[in-house]
Amino acid sequence: MGIKKLYNVTRNWQGDPYLPSEYSWDGLKCGDNNHPMIISLNLSSSNMTGEIASSFSNLKAVQSLDLSYNDLTGPLPEFLAQLPNLNALNVSGNKLTGSVPEALLQKFRDGKLVLSVGENPDLCMSVPCKRKKKKEFDIPIVASSVAAVLVLLFVFCDLAMYRRKRQGDMVTKSNIKSKNRRYSYSEVVSITNNFKTIIGEGGFGKVYLGKLKDETQVAVKLLSTSSNQGYNEFGAEAQLLMIVHHRNLVSLVGYCDEGEKKALIYEFMANGNLHQHLLVTNTNVLTWNERLYIAVDAAHGLEYLHNGCKPPIIHRDLKPSKILLNKHMQTKIADFGLSRAFATENDSHVSTCPAGTLGYLDPAFQASGNFNKKSDVYSFGIILFELITGRTAIVRGPVKNSHILDWVNPLIERGDVQNIVDPRLEGEFNTSFAWKAIEIAMSCTPSYAIQRPDMSHVLVELKECLALEMAYERTQRMAIEGNLTTSNTPFKMTYLEYESDIVPLSR
Known part of the structure; x- marks a missing residue:
């Protein structure tokens, strides 16, 4: 409850978090009947701000803690490494700074902790924090078995999977959201070059290719008068989309609402559906x-x-x-x-x-x-x-x-x-x-x-x-290349190398 109050968490946290199970708290899991303590807490995308509070240190039984995609700042606290049962920690997508505590890194190296820290631009994976031009980091690993390597790669893959989205996410956050506005019908005509290019058709009507004044491409969905969705639903959709934002939801750039002339203006998705x-x-x-x-x-x-x-x-x-x-x-x-x-x-x-x-x-x-x-x-x-x-x-x-x-x-x-x-x-x-x-x-x-x-x-x-x-x-490639070893050789890789090896989606 201290966490809820401090971060103003808007989750359904009322009554007994353990029983009955159908009324369990959102994002929270408890142990069995003999040990009804919190074992998992998921506060991802909860609009949390500020530093990671010491209240989390009271979760002595927690095994999984997910604080990803908030606006948390400050250092990654040392006390997280003292949680005896913690085996998965995800703080990706925040604004944390400084170095990952050595105690956490050691648990990570030993294969006792799945650690996800990606998309924290000012967080270092070394002690002390050393800036390198290529964003390179070294993690020494005693690779006593293939399993140990797999644990490490599991985490790297998780980081790489989200890092590949970063450029697209930055565009969404810095450009698309800032353009949320109401457009006049004459502006819609201008944006679409008098509805020149049709790129699709949906329940509302035809979808046209458009371009804003700053050359940003958009998709303009024009509500047809014969639309079976109706005008009332148009207003509901426009208001809803103005406040719903996520990297995996198509963003609303703006809308038009002039009598029977109604349109929704979305970010343009260049690779279709x-x-x-x-x-x-x-x-x-x-x-x-x-x-x-x-x-x-x-x-x-x-x-x-x-x-x-x-x-x-x-x-x-x-x-x-x-x-x-x-x-x-x-x-x-x-x-x-x-x-x-x-x-x-x-x-x-x-x-x-x-x-x-x-x-x-x-x-x-x-x-x-x-x-x-x-x-x-x-x-x-x-x-x-x-x-x-x-x-x-x-x-x-x-x-x-x-x-x-x-x-x-x-x-x-x-x-x-x-x-x-x-x-x-x-x-x-x-x-x-x-x-x-x-x-x-x-x-x-x-x-x-x-x-x-x-x-x-x-x-x-x-x-x-x-x-x-x-x-x-990755392990298959390493084995083929003769790089999989049981020696004490540090496993060294730059973000740039890892992205080029692991992320095949950009064409």
Whole structure:
């Protein structure tokens, strides 16, 4: 409660955090009946400011602590290393300064701590802090086994995965958000060069390519008078998008609202949508790792809508065409503003307007007519199967259509992973990690919503899947190059080298 008061945490923290389980506190997990103490605390993206308070030192049983993507400042405290059970610490995406304490680094080297400290520009991985022109850092490791190397690489992959987004994130934060404004219809005409270039069409109407005065490209969605979404929903979407910001959600640059002339102006996503990339006619086939990156990015965006927004936002029409990619191949979810944001979590099953697309629509919704967060989880699972298999959700047939689950379930029962994964990959994937991705997709798609996990769990599993894949590839390369050794040789790498080796998404 001291943490909640100090940082003004707006989470549902009322009553007993342990029992009953259905009313457990947001982002907080407790141990078993014999040890009902806090073992996990996730305060990611909670708008926390200031230094890391000493109150955290009271969490003696905590095993996982996630403080990522806040605005925390000051040093990384020494007392974190004194938490006896802590085995995972994530402080990525803050403004921490100074050096990572030696005690934390030692636990990291010993394989006792998964440490994520990326996207803290002024935080050093050495004691004392030494600035190097190439942002190089040395971490000596006694590599007594391949497992020790894998633990280290697991962390490096996590850092690299988010570091690749940094350029795109900086654009979003420094430029896009600052342009939130209301435009006149005449300005919209000018931005689109009199609606010259159509780049898509959605529920609102046509989408046009536009350019602002500073040459920033944008996508302008013009609300047609025949739109089945209606004018009332337009106002709701515009107001919602003005206050919802996340690196994996398409940002609203501005909007127009002049009588019947209504438009939404979004950031432009140069690499189109996921549906286009998965088409069999697309010769530029996504690699297995690219597909995992896209899945993790999309999961981040959806998890934020569900758990980072209060009240939560249900997308209700998630599909590959709603998953867009910018010029850096960073993935962002679009058109979530049409979702219904509910007053309370208990009311989140209520739906007053139809949504969803055949193939991605929750079977529970088709039976009851009610949407909830688990409806989005089902849609996400279908998209994940599409990424894995390269097939569409619905395959049109001469007699009847077939659903991707009807096709994939018998293959899963036979354990036929080779025929499940997209044949266009030509076997360029690790079978074990492919199975993990398949299992994640399976967990999202049971017919009964209660059997599906929360998106926070799906996100954790996907990040682990990606990190293990990248770590495995790295160790394979090191073994081939003769660099995997059991000596005391320091493992030395620059951020620039690591990015060029690990991150294949920019084209």
